[in-house]
Amino acid sequence: MLEAKLEPPVISYIAGVRACEVSELWTKALDLLDSMLGARVDPAAADSPREGRYVHDFEAGGPKDVFKHIVLVALLQQMAAEDADPFTFIDMHAASGVYDLSSEETLRYRMFERGVLRLSHAAARSGEGLVADYLATVRRCNQVLGSSSRALTLYPGSPALAWQWLRPQDTIVLFEAAAEPYEALRRSFSLLDRGVGRRLSLLHDDSYLRLTSGPWPWPSGRQLVLLDPPYDSVQSQHTWNVFALRRLLQKSPSSCVAMWYPLVDQERVAGLHSRVQSLGAGSVLVAEVWLGGSWPRGGALQGSGMLVVNPPPALHAQLLAALPELRESLRATGSRVLWL
Secondary structure, X not given: OOOOOOOOOXXXXXXXXXXXXXXXXXXXXXXXXXXXXXXXXXXXXXOOHXXXXXXXXXXXXXXXXXXXXXXXXXXXXXXXXXXXXXXXXEEOOOOOOEEEOOOHHHHHHOHHHHOHHHHHHHHOOOOOOHHHHHHHHHHHHHHHOOOOOOOOOEEEOHHHHHHHHOOOOOEEEEEOOOHHHHHHHHHXXXXXXXXXXXXXXXXXXOHHHHHHOXXXXXXXXXXXXXXXXXXXXXXXXXXXXXXXXXXXHHHOOOOEEEXXXXXXXXXXXXXXXXXXXXXXXXXXXXXXXXXXXXXXOOOOOOEEEEEEEOOOOOHHHHHHHHHHHHHXXXXXXXXXXXXX
């Protein structure tokens, strides 16, 4: 079709990608995505998982969110160390930024009661370490946004958590393609940024398309990139994530890239790990916590994983030290930290 100068229909591309996934032709799937986005074909027209129906408010502050954000805080602590060079934090799927724990969506399942609130009550006995640092960041964000209650009423997503750790010399870049979350993100940062003056770029843009449409605006320097998209289709979203990871490392090979993924079943997780290894991405650290059985099975979202490419040297030891407290506080049934 490309040779004939005809616009390739998005449905044909998406069908081809999914056929490659089923056949485990991972490289071919990535090449098809490259071709599709290079031709400026918008996959949202085919109900792509990038523009899915997932509403993160349901999970905000829940156990899976908490684990992801504790790993993120560990990364931010090391990237923003006092004597470290400036860095850029890039969130490829920023979403709303901050979540109201009294909203209809968060109260539907009350996941935050099993996550951040349970952790907060348990951690009150210790008061130090990575978990305590994460909780202090959550409370500080509540204070900055004007919460008058001593109880947690707001839950900061990844952009708001990162904002608390950045130094004046650092930069934050936030992508969000969907209109409603972008407007919520803009409102949140209009409050967070009052009088602070940090280097902030809010982009109502598709981060995947930006990766394929010319030069990456941040090709050099220290970077921490977060890949945390919605997961309406787990298998297809893994393909999108690996595609983005490959592109990011082509444009900025030394970037530290953190990818969140759901633990659904062992086969899918092993497949994701294998595909990342096939990229030859360098050092890759994996941290996982599961909440239902000795290993997630059966298709339900039962755990939380973070895969970090080019991690800071101390991250492995820092996560190993924090996991026992996390497992006990979140009543997790297992966890692991390993190098791929």
